[in-house]
Amino acid sequence: MPAPSIPAPTFIESASNALVKELRRLAHDSTGYRKAGRVWVEGEHLCSAALARGQRPALAVFSESFWPQAPAEYRQAATKNVVLADALWAAITALESPAHLGFVLELAHGQSLVPDAPTVVLDRLQDAGNVGSIVRSAAAFGFTQIAAVRGTAALWSPKVLRAGMGAHFALRVVEGLDAAALIESLRLPLLVTSSHQGDWLHRATLPWPCAWVLGHEGQGVSPALEQAASQRIRIMQPGGEESLNVAAAAAICLHASAAAAA
């Protein structure tokens, strides 16, 4: 079997090149991928995670100085290779890593929810770091679907991707959902965390598969989802702090579900 071929790279050194402009937009505008239908994925960790999950990039991008030393797995990953003058690369990248590489991936359009897949529902979460951390925990604990209600931080934004550490590629990610439609679609027990009522998590019997609903950092879970819940769960906090960080609460709940399913 012949070794996979390495597409000859196109070299770009003009800042006004249309592709360079698109890459800048994808890298700096957190919702730019929505209009474009494609997403910018940067750095060795994320790129290798994408390949490991079977992604085939539309485009692989390298800096001029990194290209000669770029590992073959990245050079032969895409149907097209582009090499940017170092100054152009510097204007796109958000990383300090010496591996100057990124992929452009086509996003699947109009994905619908799988009704019975173990799901994490993000109900208008605002902080990109929290969202990325929850995506990562979801993948670690055997959940296979993220369902984000409209108003949640953009799931494929560069910040969320970085915090997700590649977990995006292991999950079905559906965003921009209407809460009522989401409740209609999912055929799973819905669990919500509550600070004042419900069963204590460490004593609760948890169903599997299930959908955990994680709510807005300030306002919590919206009334529609709260009412649709089959179980309300409390996390004990003997220290008496007002509330946990939502990504910390999510990790605790998703781990408890994984342990219950084991």
Place this chain on the structure above:
Amino acid sequence: MPAPSIPAPTFIESASNALVKELRRLAHDSTGYRKAGRVWVEGEHLCSAALARGQRPALAVFSESFWPQAPAEYRQAATKNVVLADALWAAITALESPAHLGFVLELAHGQSLVPDAPTVVLDRLQDAGNVGSIVRSAAAFGFTQIAAVRGTAALWSPKVLRAGMGAHFALRVVEGLDAAALIESLRLPLLVTSSHQGDWLHRATLPWPCAWVLGHEGQGVSPALEQAASQRIRIMQPGGEESLNVAAAAAICLHASAAAAA
């Protein structure tokens, strides 16, 4: 009993004022508090958390436009009030909140570890958001002491304080420790998380009180602390992801300890 008096404010409008310069340094330099021996705490949430835990600020600072509407609890909190011209305030603040207020708190010097207090050990953690989230979880789950090994992100930096959401004021915080001295000081079972060996957390019997050791985001726990551990603990990850975010792992472990102690 007479109502507490409100110190007449000193109004400052010069950017070259020595106090303004100090505030800028405290607000923007993550380790500035170490030299100064005092820390800048900003915004209504953090300031009220500090007061609720009995802190008495050396100084309360307000913007000119916020001062007339500032609640009495903040105006009478410190022995000295300072009002800054709005432009000076804008050069100091990192928040977008309309409550333009901050405290300067004196830091206790040369704190030593309490040998048997439930403790979270931070072993060279780098990310301010992770450190703050862990401080917050520690307080929520009944731990009373943070012991940070030298090389850990500055615990009283503005970023860590923000992510900690006031939990700092509920804890004894000791930083800049040498790992060997720390092991010598603590009279508690030391628990470390491990990705490849040890007891599964969801089946383990956990001691209380205890000290959890959380390691560097990339390198994990250092060999000295690893060797001193009385128990190695694994978190199940059926999704097969390489590792959890350290703040997520911390939340899961600290909650499990709280549940075991209940």
